[in-house]
Amino acid sequence: MLKKIGSIALITVLSSSLFACSKDETTANSGQGSAAAVQKLTIVDWDSELIEMRKKTIIEPFEQKYNVKIEIETPPDYGKLKAMVDGGNVTWDVVNVDSFFGTLAGSQGLFEPLDYNIVKKDGYTDKTAGEHFIASESFATVISWNTTKIDAAHAPKTWSDFWDVNKYPGGRSAYKFPAPIMEMALLADGVPADKLYPLDIDRAFKKMNEIKKNFKTWWTNGAQVPDLLVNGTATISTAYDGTITLQKQKGTPVDFTYENAIRSYEGWVIPKGTKNKELAMKFIAFATSPEVQAEFGKTARYAPANQKAIDLLSEKDKERLGVTPELQKQQIMADDSYWIKNFDQVQVRYEQWLLE
Incomplete structure (x- = not known):
């Protein structure tokens, strides 16, 4: 599943498209080590x-x-x-x-x-x-909302709630990319999580049409989401779990649920x-390694990919990162193998749909 908080630029790199993606764009140098011969x-x-x-x-x-x-x-x-x-x-x-x-x-x-x-x-x-490729951490695409407009007792929990503009009036926002909105639409339409792949693309677009007018904006950088929620552009939006976790820690009036979240990995090459x-x-x-990944998981906003590292975390950290056994059962793992085979054709149709 393609995550990245950032611009999708060329998608022709490997099939008929090449994409460039980025998170918050900053440059940093790190390094201790003594000078000579290092x-x-x-x-x-x-x-x-x-x-x-x-x-x-x-x-x-x-x-x-x-x-x-x-x-x-x-x-x-x-x-x-x-x-x-x-x-x-x-x-x-x-x-x-x-x-x-x-x-x-x-x-x-x-x-x-x-x-x-x-x-x-x-x-x-x-x-x-x-x-x-070996995974370094996992992240979840979640449902997020403005807590000044939606209180905890009435918070959305499913993609059906995301689609329910009568129960939750107002704008919607999502990542400007065909994944994972196709999965979201099908889950909202009642497709069981274990029957999600291969995706029924016709059915997904039909479901997306139901609330197309409510999509006031499509975000391209995950850091945009809290602002969209706070300024009222969107009542509910998709988001990355780590982004909303950080904003909650800063006191921003936003929240999210891991229920129905779509989880993916990033890692090293x-x-x-x-x-x-x-x-x-x-x-x-x-x-x-498990020990090093566990240390990372204690402070990071995203969960370690190594299950043995997760096992070393406290229950509080597991819950914060959405990787307790109970929370994991509520989430859906993205199927990269499907997107590798089908990305090009879905991307073309998605771009056309945006212009209609």
């Missing part, structure tokens, strides 16, 4: 707050253990990554990408195969640890042709 590793990651959490729990401990200076660039521009690999001028060593891109681009030769003699799969499944492949592999091994 190895250097360039990592590309998403928003500044996520980077700060990773610096404290993953990057700085790795620098100290391996006498490495890590430089961080942001955001992971998929078009730039492909151009580097195609041109044989790779300056990025490790990149954080969404699982859709990690799987698809890996199969088309953009990434080095992961060495699972170095990187350990303990706590991972075949879906979260593939030939070229190594661009084909990097000069630091061995060190990059060591970094990924370190960053995905």
Whole structure:
């Protein structure tokens, strides 16, 4: 599933389209390490707050253990990554990408195969640890709302509620992308979660037509959502769980539910042709180990991908991140394999639908 809080620019990279996605666009450098003869590793990651959490729990401990200076660039521009690999001028060593891109681009030769003699799969499944991609954290697309307009006792819980403009009048907003709004529409129309894939696209568009006029805006950056809710543009919107969690901590009058949330992964890849492949592999091994992932999960807004790391978290942290057994049962896991096969044709139809 394509997450990213940011612009979708070229979707022609791998099939007929190439997309560039970004979170909050900031650039940061990190690295301790003593000066001379220190190895250097360039990592590309998403928003500044996520980077700060990773610096404290993953990057700085790795620098100290391996006498490495890590430089961080942001955001992971998929078009730039492909151009580097195609041109044989790779300056990025490790990149954080969404699982859709990690799987698809890996199969088309953009990434080095992961060495699972170095990187350990303990706590991972075949879906979260593939030939070229291993998940670092998961995130959920959730239903969010303005708490000054909707109180907790009457809060929406399902995508059917999202679609109910009589019960919840006002504008709607969602990520300007065919995934996961297709899943949302079908769930709202009564399709059981375990029967969701393959998606019935005709049925999804028919359901989307019911509230098309209520979509006052389509967001392209997850950080936009709290503003859209607070300024009244939308009464209810899709959002990323971590974005709303952060805003709640800051006192912004927004909330969300994990019920019916659609969960996806992002994780690490190594661009084909990097000069630091061995060190990059060591970094990924370190960053995905249960103990290190658990430390990340204690402070981050997104859940560790390694199940053994989740097991090490407190119940309070598991609940905050939406990964208690009870909360996980309420959520739907996005099917990247479906989108890899069907993205192009659905994207074309979705773009046409927006213009109608």
